Each structure stands twice: as C-alpha cells, then as structure tokens.
Amino acid sequence: MGSNAKVKVRHLTKKFGDLLVLDDVSFEVGDGDLLCVVGPTGCGKTTFLNSLTKIYDITSGEILLNDEPVDPGRHNISYIFQGDSTMPWLTVEQNVRFGLDIKGYPEARKREQVDKYLDIVGLDAYRGYYPKQLSASMLQRVGIARAFATEPELLLMDEPYGQLDIELRFKLEDELVKLWRLTGTTVIFITHNIEEAVYLGNRIMVLTNKPAGVKETLNDDLPRPRDITAPEFVELRNRVTDLIKWW
Amino acid sequence: MMKIRLSRGMIDVLSGAASIGCFLLLWLALTRHTGLGELIPGPDVVLAALFKGLFGKVGRHGILVHAGYSLARVLAGFAIGGAAGVVIGLSMGWSRFAEAVFQPLYRVVRPIPPIAWIPISIIWFGLGESAKVFLIFLASFANVTLNAWSGARDADRQLIGAARMLGANQRQIFLTIVLPSAVPQIFAGLQVAMSNSWATVLAAEMVRSSEGLGWMIVTGMSNNDIVQILSGIVAIGVVGFVLSVAMRKAEALLCRWNHGGR
Numbered sequence: 001m002g003s004n005a006k007v008k009v010r011h012l013t014k015k016f017g018d019l020l021v022l023d024d025v026s027f028e029v030g031d032g033d034l035l036c037v038v039g040p041t042g043c044g045k046t047t048f049l050n051s052l053t054k055i056y057d058i059t060s061g062e063i064l065l066n067d068e069p070v071d072p073g074r075h076n077i078s079y080i081f082q083g084d085s086t087m088p089w090l091t092v093e094q095n096v097r098f099g100l101d102i103k104g105y106p107e108a109r110k111r112e113q114v115d116k117y118l119d120i121v122g123l124d125a126y127r128g129y130y131p132k133q134l135s136a137s138m139l140q141r142v143g144i145a146r147a148f149a150t151e152p153e154l155l156l157m158d159e160p161y162g163q164l165d166i167e168l169r170f171k172l173e174d175e176l177v178k179l180w181r182l183t184g185t186t187v188i189f190i191t192h193n194i195e196e197a198v199y200l201g202n203r204i205m206v207l208t209n210k211p212a213g214v215k216e217t218l219n220d221d222l223p224r225p226r227d228i229t230a231p232e233f234v235e236l237r238n239r240v241t242d243l244i245k246w247w
Numbered sequence: 248m249m250k251i252r253l254s255r256g257m258i259d260v261l262s263g264a265a266s267i268g269c270f271l272l273l274w275l276a277l278t279r280h281t282g283l284g285e286l287i288p289g290p291d292v293v294l295a296a297l298f299k300g301l302f303g304k305v306g307r308h309g310i311l312v313h314a315g316y317s318l319a320r321v322l323a324g325f326a327i328g329g330a331a332g333v334v335i336g337l338s339m340g341w342s343r344f345a346e347a348v349f350q351p352l353y354r355v356v357r358p359i360p361p362i363a364w365i366p367i368s369i370i371w372f373g374l375g376e377s378a379k380v381f382l383i384f385l386a387s388f389a390n391v392t393l394n395a396w397s398g399a400r401d402a403d404r405q406l407i408g409a410a411r412m413l414g415a416n417q418r419q420i421f422l423t424i425v426l427p428s429a430v431p432q433i434f435a436g437l438q439v440a441m442s443n444s445w446a447t448v449l450a451a452e453m454v455r456s457s458e459g460l461g462w463m464i465v466t467g468m469s470n471n472d473i474v475q476i477l478s479g480i481v482a483i484g485v486v487g488f489v490l491s492v493a494m495r496k497a498e499a500l501l502c503r504w505n506h507g508g509r
Contacts, residue, residue, distance in 0.1 A: 055408050072412050079412035085405050089427040089504045098423070099413035130504040150413065 006031040006186045007052075007070075007154060012061035014044075014051050021047045023211035025061070029203075034180050034187045036197035036220075038244060039207030045190045046082070048212060049158050052188070053079060065154060076103070078147035080157040084139045086131040086146075093118065093127035095142050099150040117145040120182075121175060137168040141175070148179050157189045161196070173200055177224065194244065198237045199226050206243040216243055293477045300478055306466060308458055310478065314486050317452065317459040320376065321444045324383025328444075329437055331384070332391025336433075339392075340399025341425055353392060361386040361447045365454055379451040386447035387440035394436025398429025431505050434498040441494060445487050460486075 005028035014022040021044040029035050039045050050056045052063055053072060063070045070077075078099065086095045096117055100110040118124045121141040131139055140160060147155055157176075161169040177200060180187055191197050197204050198220060206215045218240065222233055253261070271290045278289035300310035308316075338345035339353075361382050372378035402425045410424050452461025460479050467475030499506060 053412060055411070073414055073416065076414070077412055079409060081405050081409065083405065085409040087406060087424070087427070089430070089502075098410075102410065102413050102415045102419055102423070132504065146413075156412075 004031065005029060006033070006066065007188070008062075008064040008067070009052070010062050010064075012048075012051060012063065013059045014047055014056060015059045020211040022051060023213045025212065025214055027205060027214050027217060029186060029188060032184045032186055033203055034177075034189065034201050035203045035205060036189045036191060036201030037205045037207060038191055038194055038197045038240060039212060040209045040244060041192055043207050043210050044212040045192070045207065046158055048207070049079075049156055049188070049190050053077065053156060075154065076150055076152045077154045077156065078150060078152040080140075080143050080147050080155070080160045082159045082162055084131065084136070084143070086139055086142050088131045090130075091127065092123055092129050092131075092134070092142050095131070096145045096149050099146055103150060113149045113151075117149045120148075120179060121145045136164060137172065140164065140168075140172060144172070144175065144179070148183060148185065151183060152185055155185050155187045157187065159191055162192070169196070174225075176200065194237055194240050195228060198222075198233060198240060199228060204240055206240060287477065288474055292474060293481060296474045297478045297481055305463055305475060305478070306458070310460075310463070310482055313458055313460050313463055313479075314482055316456075317448050317461065317483075318486060320379045320451070320459070321383055321441075321448050323376075324380040324448075325387045325441060325444045327380070328384040328387030329391050329440060332388045332436065332440070333395045333433060336392040336395025336436075337399045337426065337429060339396045340402075340429065341421055346396075353389075356385075357389045357393070361443070362450045365450070369454070374455040379448065379456070382447050382451045383444045386443040387437075390440040390443065391433065391436040394432040394439075395429055398432030399425050401432075402428040431498075431502050434494070434502065438491070438494055441490055442487070445483065445490075449483065 007029040009028070010026050012022055012025040013020070025048070037045060037048065047056065051058045052070065054070065065075050065077075068075075087098065090098065093114055096114045097110055100113055105113070114127075115124075118127055121144055123138065123141055123145065126134065126138065131142070134142070143160070147157075161172055164172065173196065176187075176189075179185075189197075189200060191200075201220045203217060204220050205217045207213065208215045218236070220236060222230075222236065226233060228234075274290045278284040278287060297310065303309060305313065335345075335349055335353075339349050340346070364382055364385055365378075368378040368381045372381055406424050406428070407420055410420050415423065448459070449461035449464065452459040453465045456462045460483050463479035463482070464476050467473065467479060
C-alpha cells in the first residue's frame with residue numbers, strides 16, 4: 001500500500017509491566033477501507049485499539065494517520081465502544097451533537113449533521129429521549145450516529161455488536177455498511193466473530209494469540225449485499241477460521 | 248361501579264397524609280387513654296399552641312419569625328458549606344494533586360461532630376450569628392465534599408474515553424463528563440447535609456440565642472413548658488419536610504435523565 005495508506009502502524013509494541021500484549025505489530029490501512037480485525041478471545045484486540053488511539057501509552061513503535069503521529073486532539077477520530085457509551089444526562093439529539101459541540105462546528109452545520117444522521121439511523125422520532133428510555137440497539141445506533149456525525153477521518157469500533165442478539169446485530173451491520181459506503185470513512189472494526197468480519201470488511205486482519213501479532217491480512221471483495229450462505233462466503237469464513245486457530 | 252384513577256403523585260400525597268394522620272391518632276389515643284397523658288400533652292393541644300404561635304408571640308416573635316431565623320442560619324451555613332464541599336470534592340475527584348493535598352486534612356476533620364466545635368466557634372466568632380453559621384458550615388461541608396469527591400472520581404472511564412476520542416480537552420472533559428456524572432451524588436450529599444444542618448442549628452441556638460426554633464425548645468425546657476417544646480419540635484419537622492421536598496423537586500428537575508422521564 002505504501003505512501004497512500006491512511007493509517008500506518010510500525011513496530012507497535014505494548015507491555016503491561018512484564019506482560020507483552022502486542023508484539024511488533026506493523027500494518028497499513030488504506031483510505032476508505034473497512035478493516036476487520038479478528039483474533040482469538042483475549043489476544044489483546046481491545047488493547048490493540050486502545051493503543052492506536054493513545055488511550056494506552058504504547059511501549060514502542062509509531063502510529064501515523066495521514067503521515068503524522070496520531071493525536072485525537074488534532075485528528076478527527078471517532079470510537080465506538082463495546083458497551084453503551086452514550087452520556088445518560090444528554091438526550092439522543094444532544095448525544096449526537098456532542099462531538100460537533102466539542103469540535104466547535106457552526107450551529108447550522110451541527111443541526112444539519114444531527115438531522116442527517118438521526119434520520120439515517122432511524123432515531124429522528126426519539127431525539128428528545130434520554131438513554132434510560134431506549135433499548136440496547138437504539139443506544140448503539142445513537143453511538144453510531146454520534147461517531148459518524150463528525151465525519152471522522154478514522155472510525156474505530158471495538159466489538160460494538162458483541163452484546164446484541166443476532167437479529168439486531170444483522171440490522172446494525174447493514175446500517176454500518178450503508179453509512180460506510182455513504183461517507184467513505186476509514187473504519188477499523190474489532191470483532192471476535194469471524195462471520196461478522198467476513199460480512200462487513202473489505203479487508204480482514206487476523207491476529208495471533210497473545211502476544212498479538214499480525215498473522216495475515218486478507219482481501220474480502222465479495223459482492224454486496226453479502227449472502228452468508230453463499231459458497232464463496234463460507235469458503236472465506238473457513239479460511240479465516242483456519243488462520244485464527246492456535247490450538 | 249365507577250373506578251377512580253389516581254396519579255402517582257396523588258397516591259404519594261394521600262399515602263403520606265394517611266401515615267401522618269395515623270401517627271396523630273395514635274398519639275391522641277395514647278395520651279387520652281394511657282399514662283402517657285401524664286407526661287406529654289396530646290397532639291390537639293400541641294397543634295393548637297402551634298397555630299396560636301403562628302399569629303401570636305412565643306417570646307419576642309411568632310413561630311414563623313423563629314423558623315425564619317433558624318432557616319436563615321441554616322441556609323447561610325448550608326450554602327457556604329455546600330459550595331465549598333462541591334468545589335473541594337470535585338477538585339479531589341478530578342486532580343490527583345488536589346486529592347493528595349486535601350485528603351489527609353479532610354479525613355482528620357470529617358469524623359469530628361460539628362457540636363465539638365462549639366467552644367472554639369465561640370472563642371473565634373463570639374456568641375453572634377457567625378459562630379452559628381460556622382457550625383452549620385462544618386455540618387454540611389463534610390457530606391457534600393465526600394459525595395462530590397466520589398462522584399467525580401467514579402465518572403465512567405468509557406465516557407471520558409469517548410469524549411477524548413471526539414477531541415475533548417481536559418477542561419471539556421471535566422465540564423461535559425465529570426461534572427454531570429457527579430450531580431446525582433452531589434444531590435444525595437446535599438440532602439444529608441441539610442438534615443445535619445438542621446440538627447446543628449438547634450444545637451447552636453441552644454447555646455446562646457434570643458430567637459429561633461432551638462431557642463423555643465430551650466426556653467420551653469427552662470420554663471418546664473412541654474407544649475412549647477413540642478411546638479418547636481413539630482415546627483422543625485414541618486420546615487425540614489418542606490426543605491426536603493424542595494430539594495427532591497430540584498433534583499428531579501436537574502437530574503431528569505436519572506429518573507427515566509422526559
């Protein structure tokens with residue numbers, strides 16, 4: 001990929017005391033990619049994402065976004081967490097506005113973005129509701145709308161659908177693909193669900209067991225909308241499954 | 248048969264009224280039909296004296312004026328103690344440096360009951376209003392500080408991470424995440440602080456004052472006037488109840504999100 005890569009990770013290493021969690025990880029993500037990262041449970045996927053965003057200080061290596069060291073204060077990055085991360089004291093509308101307020105967008109632009117993304121995730125009728133009044137899937141949709149509303153250069157998602165039932169997961173996965181294609185945002189999506197990775201990604205990166213390193217990166221250019229029963233889908237899923245096995 | 252549907256608020260009011268009514272009836276029955284009547288007057292006598300005191304005088308003032316004096320002292324000390332507690336508690340919860348500086352001092356001062364400060368407050372401030380306000384300040388400060396401290400310290404790390412990812416600086420994280428997170432705990436601390444303030448104002452007025460509900464009780468004791476003592480106690484209960492309801496309303500308004508309602 002080389003010089004036109006959006007994200008460049010070089011020799012990323014993370015230790016907690018003596019415990020080596022990430023071991024010399026290097027990879028690149030192209031502009032507009034939806035990269036799914038899969039790996040065995042407990043291999044350090046969340047640590048990997050938190051190191052990318054500097055929630056954790058890295059032990060060594062470098063992470064570049066647009067050829068500059070990544071900095072959430074300077075770069076436009078959004079993060080969707082495993083669990084609900086809506087602010088309970090803000091309404092749905094205020095939650096979606098949150099990032100726009102922080103970044104100091106003009107009022108007219110804020111209104112435009114909030115209206116647009118509330119409409120896309122189907123929460124327009126619930127804009128005055130508080131998170132306590134919403135279901136789990138609605139809360140995740142608020143998080144998704146908030147993340148996309150700032151039109152980030154890079155969107156990081158840490159197993160956002162892991163706690164949802166299968167029907168909601170399928171719905172939200174389709175919603176994500178729709179938003180990704182609409183906005184062209186570069187997305188790094190962490191999951192332990194291989195089917196989800198094959199369904200969503202245009203590239204799939206497989207991590208090794210702890211200490212995590214990159215085992216292989218695969219292109220996933222299956223046609224969309226994807227059919228999880230199609231032979232080529234099953235074949236790619238089996239290939240990723242074989243790569244992920246560490247036993 | 249016609250069914251009457253009552254709102255939740257109406258049910259709460261009726262339940263409260265029924266509970267107080269039952270208590271008064273029990274009190275009345277015990278004073279009329281048992282030996283308790285030899286020790287204390289019935290509620291009819293106390294309420295009549297209270298009613299008379301509202302329009303007449305107990306000492307130099309009516310009961311409303313006495314309640315006003317006590318309330319003014321409570322609100323002054325409570326406001327200063329509450330404000331100081333919120334500022335210091337939030338600082339301790341947000342800044343490790345502030346926590347390191349204030350925590351040892353706070354842990355020493357917190358267990359000391361406010362009434363233990365009475366002699367020192369008289370030496371420092373004399374017998375006037377300042378000493379009473381100082382004691383109430385101490386009574387409210389400790390609880391509010393503790394709750395603001397834990398509220399800020401326990402702010403959800405994931406929400407802080409989400410705000411940071413969206414580009415929030417430290418000031419924005421404090422104002423948009425830490426402060427709102429701490430509000431419910433601060434209110435809980437303010438409720439306890441208000442109760443402590445009432446208890447302390449009475450102690451302060453019993454030491455030296457010429458007005459206030461505490462003064463009513465002390466002079467009632469000096470004159471062996473049990474009706475005046477009970478009138479003072481009932482007046483304290485009524486004012487405390489009104490303040491508690493006001494605090495709950497304020498909390499419900501400011502923390503609508505925490506009550507699951509719009």
